[in-house]
Amino acid sequence: MHDGSGRIVVQGLSKQFGPIIAVNNLSFTVEPGSVTGFLGPNGAGKTTTLRMLLGLVRPTAGGSTINGLPFEQLGNPGRVVGAVLEAQGFHPTRTARNHLRVYATAMGVPDERADQVLALVGLSEAGHRAAGSFSLGMKQRLALATALLGDPQVLVLDEPANGLDPEGIAWLRAFLQSFARTGRTVLISSHLLAEVEQTVDQVVIISRGQTVYYGGLDYLRQSQQSRVLVQAADPQALVTKLQEAGVNAVEPTPDGRLAITGVDRKTVADTAMAAGIALYDIQQENVDLEQLFFRLTQGQYAGQQPPPGYGPPPGGGWGPPPGPGYGPPSGGYAAPTYAPPQGYPGTPPQGTPPGYAPPGYAPQGTPPQGYAAPQPGYAPPQDYVPPPVDPQQYQQQYQPQAAPPPEQPPGGGWGGNA
Numbered sequence: 001m002h003d004g005s006g007r008i009v010v011q012g013l014s015k016q017f018g019p020i021i022a023v024n025n026l027s028f029t030v031e032p033g034s035v036t037g038f039l040g041p042n043g044a045g046k047t048t049t050l051r052m053l054l055g056l057v058r059p060t061a062g063g064s065t066i067n068g069l070p071f072e073q074l075g076n077p078g079r080v081v082g083a084v085l086e087a088q089g090f091h092p093t094r095t096a097r098n099h100l101r102v103y104a105t106a107m108g109v110p111d112e113r114a115d116q117v118l119a120l121v122g123l124s125e126a127g128h129r130a131a132g133s134f135s136l137g138m139k140q141r142l143a144l145a146t147a148l149l150g151d152p153q154v155l156v157l158d159e160p161a162n163g164l165d166p167e168g169i170a171w172l173r174a175f176l177q178s179f180a181r182t183g184r185t186v187l188i189s190s191h192l193l194a195e196v197e198q199t200v201d202q203v204v205i206i207s208r209g210q211t212v213y214y215g216g217l218d219y220l221r222q223s224q225q226s227r228v229l230v231q232a233a234d235p236q237a238l239v240t241k242l243q244e245a246g247v248n249a250v251e252p253t254p255d256g257r258l259a260i261t262g263v264d265r266k267t268v269a270d271t272a273m274a275a276g277i278a279l280y281d282i283q284q285e286n287v288d289l290e291q292l293f294f295r296l297t298q299g300q301y302a303g304q305q306p307p308p309g310y311g312p313p314p315g316g317g318w319g320p321p322p323g324p325g326y327g328p329p330s331g332g333y334a335a336p337t338y339a340p341p342q343g344y345p346g347t348p349p350q351g352t353p354p355g356y357a358p359p360g361y362a363p364q365g366t367p368p369q370g371y372a373a374p375q376p377g378y379a380p381p382q383d384y385v386p387p388p389v390d391p392q393q394y395q396q397q398y399q400p401q402a403a404p405p406p407e408q409p410p411g412g413g414w415g416g417n418a
Contacts, residue, residue, distance in 0.1 A: 002067035002074060006032035006153045006185040008053070012062030015048055015209075022048045024209040025062070030187050032153075035180045037200035037217075038189040041297050045209040046189040047085065050158055054083050066154055078107040082147030083156040087139040087163070089146075092132025096123060096142050099131055100149060107150045117145040122171065136163030144172075154185045161195055173199045197290070207297040224292055227285045228260045228268050229253065233278040241275045242268070257281070 008030035015023040023045040030036045040046050051057040053064045055071035063070065066081055074080050090099055100114035118127045121141040126134070131142060140163050147155060155176070161169050176199060180186045190196050196203075203220065205213040213220060232238045235258055239250050242260065249261035260268055265284045272279050 002069045002080065004153070005067055006183070007068075008064070008066055008154065008156075008185060008187060010049070010053065010062075010064045013049060013052060013059055013064055014061040015045075015052060015057065016060045022209055023052070023059075026206065026209065026211055027062075028204045028211060028214045030185055030204075032185045033180055033183050034201040035176050035186040035188065035199055037196040037203040038187055038206075039191070039196065039203055039293060040189075040206040042191065044206050044297070046206065047158055049206075050083075050085060050156060050187075050189060054081070054085070054156065056085075076107065076150075078103075078152070079109075079150040080152055081154045081156060082150065082152035084140075084143045084147050084160060085158045087136070087143035090131035090134075090139065090142065093130050095128055096131050096134070096145075097127040099142070100145060103146055103149055109149060109151075113149055113151075117148045120148060121145045137165060137168050140164055141168070152184075155179065155187070157186075157188045159190055160188055161190060169195055205293065205296050212296045220292055224295075225261050228263060228265050229257050229281075229283050229285055230260065230268055230272075230279055231257045231281040232272060233280065237275065238272055238277050241271050241277070245271055247271075259285075 010026055010028050013023055013026040014021070026045070026049060038046055038049070048057060052059045053066070053071065066074065071077055071081065094102075096118065097114050100117065101111050104111055104113050115124070115127070118124050121144050123138065123141055123145065126138065131139070134142065140160065144157070144160065147157070160176075161172055164172060173195070176186050176188070180201075188196070188200070197217070200217060202216045203213065204211065230238070235252070235256075238258065242248075242250055245267075247260060247263055247267075251259050253259050265282055269279065269282060
């Protein structure tokens with residue numbers, strides 16, 4: 001019997017696929033009443049970890065529990081854990097309502113619960129539609145409704161905001177936060193870092209299958225000092241005055257500004273004003289989750305530097321290699337003239353004299369054999385009388401006839417088979 005705590009515990013979890021180490025000695029705890037973000041670049045091992053947590057992949061070492069038990073020992077897990085790993089498990093011609101009723105029967109919950117969760121995720125008006133006609137965002141909502149059928153204590157969601165529009169993302173953020181405030185547990189993986197920053201209370205950041213940070217989001221921000229970026233008329237004089245005031249963490253930036261760490265914007269501005277140094281720009285750079293994420297996970301998929309000597313060949317370009325014989329001939333390039341082989345039938349040789357015709361061909365303008373042109377002044381004989389023409393016979397002979405009516409099939413009618 002599980003303890004009903006809603007706590008997720010991952011301890012020393014590892015998974016190796018042949019020579020590839022997907023997860024390496026991963027450990028963290030997700031407490032109830034909070035939204036925990038599970039972050040990492042693509043290929044860091046997030047989905048593999050969630051699959052091991054849900055009993056879909058057997059770990060190489062270590063283990064994980066939900067409510068004090070492995071997932072496969074929870075009895076009726078759908079009443080304890082609601083999970084969404086892929087929003088694609090729908091029969092394309094089954095309606096959303098019937099899809100939920102199938103799962104409700106499997107979990108042992110009444111059919112009325114299907115309509116309740118449809119309303120909860122905003123799909124009440126689409127419950128009669130086939131799931132195959134849904135957009136990606138609607139499928140995400142339907143997958144979440146499926147996870148909520150058993151009124152679970154724990155939600156495990158893999159990329160839940162994928163395919164949602166801005167309104168849907170705002171709704172999902174408010175829903176997950178309200179779900180956690182009831183004392184339940186939410187674990188979500190995502191690479192939408194800006195959205196997670198507004199949703200989660202604590203984060204687990206992994207890289208190369210290992211934990212690089214685990215703890216509260218506020219503590220992570222406090223561990224990274226903010227900077228003041230300033231553009232001064234005399235940067236060297238400002239550096240000197242700041243050092244006299246005990247501020248030594250000053251370094252130039254590539255765009256010509258000064259980055260000052262450990263002080264706020266007001267202190268820098270007061271120091272510059274007292275020294276008579278004009279400031280053209282000054283701003284406080286606050287560290288956000290995305291910047292911290294890149295700092296913690298940098299290098300996992302960074303491109304390698306090209307080997308020594310890699311680049312364009314000497315001479316400044318990728319043109320043809322130098323050397324004799326390559327390139328157009330001296331004096332310009334001329335396209336070769338094509339001529340058929342000598343004696344080719346039907347093609348006169350170059351320089352053909354006027355009136356020449358190849359063998360078997362008459363000169364141009366010669367009428368075909370057997371043709372005789374009319375003699376000059378030709379006229380029909382004087383006693384020629386054209387034959388009489390009967391108008392009625394002409395009409396009968398040349399008047400188009402109507403198409404016969406189509407033959408009616410036996411049985412009388414064009415209906416389907418009886």
